[in-house]
Amino acid sequence: MKVNQFLDHYGINENPFSQEDAQSDRIFQEYLLKNTRHAAWDKVLGSPATPSTAVVFGEQGSGKTAMRIQLVNEIREHNKATPKSRVFIVEYDDFNPFLDMFREKLSSWQKKPEKALQNWRLWDHMDAILSLIVTRLSTAIRNNGKDLKDDSHSISMEALQGLSRTQKRDILLLAAVYDNDRDLAAKVRFDQLRSKLRYASYGRYLSMLMGVAVTAGIFFVTYKMGGGWTGMSAYKWLWLIAVAAWFPFVWHQLRLFWQAWRISRQVRIVEHSVGTLRKLLATFNLSEYLGQPMPSKARSDDRYELILKLQNVLQSLGFSSISVIVDRVDEPHLINGAPERMRDLIWPLFDNKFLKHPGFAFKLLLPAAVSTFLNRQEREFYERSRLDKQNLIPSLNWSGQALYDIANDRIKACSKTGQGTKAGIRDLFDPAISDGELIGIFERLRAPRHQFKFLYRLLVDHCGKYTEDQPVWKIKPETLHSSLSLFMRDLDAYDRKLGTG
Structure with missing residues (x-):
């Protein structure tokens, strides 16, 4: 018996549980962006019109990347609705280019992976964020105001030409240091930018x-x-x-x-x-260059002044605030999932002055493995970070009922259009299995990714027990419990870093 045959019996076009990563999950991105949200969603998002910081800790598979995609989508809709008061989105989730260059500039004895990140400082984060913003802004200006990745970030050429000479100088100063567009040589892209700005000196x-x-x-x-x-x-x-x-x-x-x-x-x-x-x-x-702040010292003061200059420019171009979304902290090859290295990378960012900088909203979606270090810090860390003011969510937990609803949403999203009553997760199981039992099982699975893996394996196990000529359309209790037992064993090994889950 094929899985597709089983699903087709219930009017389901495709396997709702075949994808495990939100970035490649078509069902989630096309149908569930607005409907499937964690209970803490409102606290994380806040209001795009009023920037606010949120710090979220969640285990792998708990939906942090899905939440990032939802945040970006929500802010884009806000930008389209309020073109004169937009939010500039910074997806700070690819650390490899920054960490590779950072490591290259360390002395030979500091380049070891376990030592390199101990030298990472707050101003390195500030430089990385400035680079992401300035590169995107400069590229859009060179493309006559068009942002090829997101139309809601496009710039009016009239607004661009309406910038003061001082603002145009600030863009060029920032671009000289932070524009990291590798499609063009540094001098070529700078000259093109200066030409678009019509800045003569x-x-x-x-x-x-x-x-x-x-x-x-x-x-x-x-x-x-x-x-x-x-x-x-x-x-x-x-x-x-x-x-x-x-x-x-x-x-x-x-x-x-x-x-x-x-x-x-x-x-x-x-x-x-x-x-x-x-x-x-x-x-x-x-006369226009002397006295300008430049990041030539190991301190954050000059970076704060450069951020203020950048905010002034963005304000004139229709961006009232900046939202920095941090994700995938555990993925860089220099970190490779090590909690201590994640801590070394992220801890400098816990600076209340920076996290509460006017016009900035930080959304930190961090692995749960890092949260264990929160209770081991010195008093100075808590005074500097003021996590009590950062909308802290210690654990991105999912209840069994919430996971039950997610399964229903995904099945309905995959159901054939035009049919009357759409099937739900309950319909796939034998009546001997109660709703309470299903919810209890989902509670043990903890996170959406684990749930999807289990349900996918369960469908395969069930269909493997029967032939196409003699199909059985309900998953029996013994199949459910045997599959669950094997999966929980694998999940336990995964939690102990001894398996793939």
């Missing part, structure tokens, strides 16, 4: 023109006074003036080189060529 040539003018003038004077080439050597003192005339230009270039070198050392999550970065910084007028 001819004042940067003044010191060089002064050197050229003084050198040319002295050359002309000494040539005339010396009566030709041979007599020019008699006026060496005048050539000292020519050398002095080049001093402002050379000094400025040396300062830019020093600044570029320091930035390349301190921004540890983006690769910078010192020479290229110096060229980018040299495109600004001296």
Whole structure:
């Protein structure tokens, strides 16, 4: 007996439990984004119009990635409804590029996986978030305001040209350091961005023109006074003036080189060529560049000022706030699921000043394995993090009743259109199995992913016991209990990191 034959008997088009990852779950993304939500959903989302932070701990398979997808979808709908007060979405969930570059910039003895993340600091998170925002913003500007990934993030070219010169300078300053679009070379993408912004800075040539003018003038004077080439050597003192005339230009270039070198050392999550970065910084007028905050020191102060500049620009482009959604912390190869390394990566982010920064909403969807460290911290950690103010959800638990409803929702989503009463999870089981028994079993499974795995295995086990010619349309109690016993054994091994679940 085939599983499809069994499901078709109940008017179900496809197996509702074949997918385990929300990112590739078509049923969830097409039908259940709005209908299947955790009981803590309202606390996590808050109001897109009023940014708020939430910290969620959940075991693998409890629905953190599904919640991230739902958050993004909800914010996109908010953006479409309020185009002048949108939320800029930052999906901070792919740490590998940042961690790879970070590790490259450490000394050889610090590069060991168990030691590398002990050097990760709050400003590294700030740099990564700035890089994600600036790269996306810069790419959209180069594409005439169109965001190819999300139309709700597109920018009006009229609003772009309405930016003040100071705001355009701020975009370019941020792009020089944080634009990490690898489709174009750094100088090419920077020049294209400057062209789209129509930002000219001819004042940067003044010191060089002064050197050229003084050198040319002295050359002309000494040539005339010396009566030709041979007599020019008699006026060496005048050539000292020519050398002095080049001093402002050379000094400025040396300062830019020093600044570029320091930035390349301190921004540890983006690769910078010192020479290229110096060229980018040299495109600004001296008067507009001096005194601007740059991330050239191991501290967060300069980053906060850069964030304020970025927020000012985004406000003028129709974005009233920024939502940073953190997920998949356990997946980077440098972490590889190790709780201690996850702690080293995430703990610097628990800074109340940053988490409560005006106009920012952080949604931290973290593995439950990290939560065990919360009760082992010093007093300084609790005072700095103020987790009591961060909408903390210690455990993303699912009740048996909630999982029962999820199973029903998925079956109905897969049912054939046009049929009268759609089947539910109850219809698949023998009447000898009560609703209370099913709910109790789902309670033991704890999380949607475990439930889907179990129900998929149960359908296979049931269909494997009968032939196509003599099908049985109800799952019997003995099949349910034998499959459950084997699955719980595997789940226990998975919890002890001795199996795949």
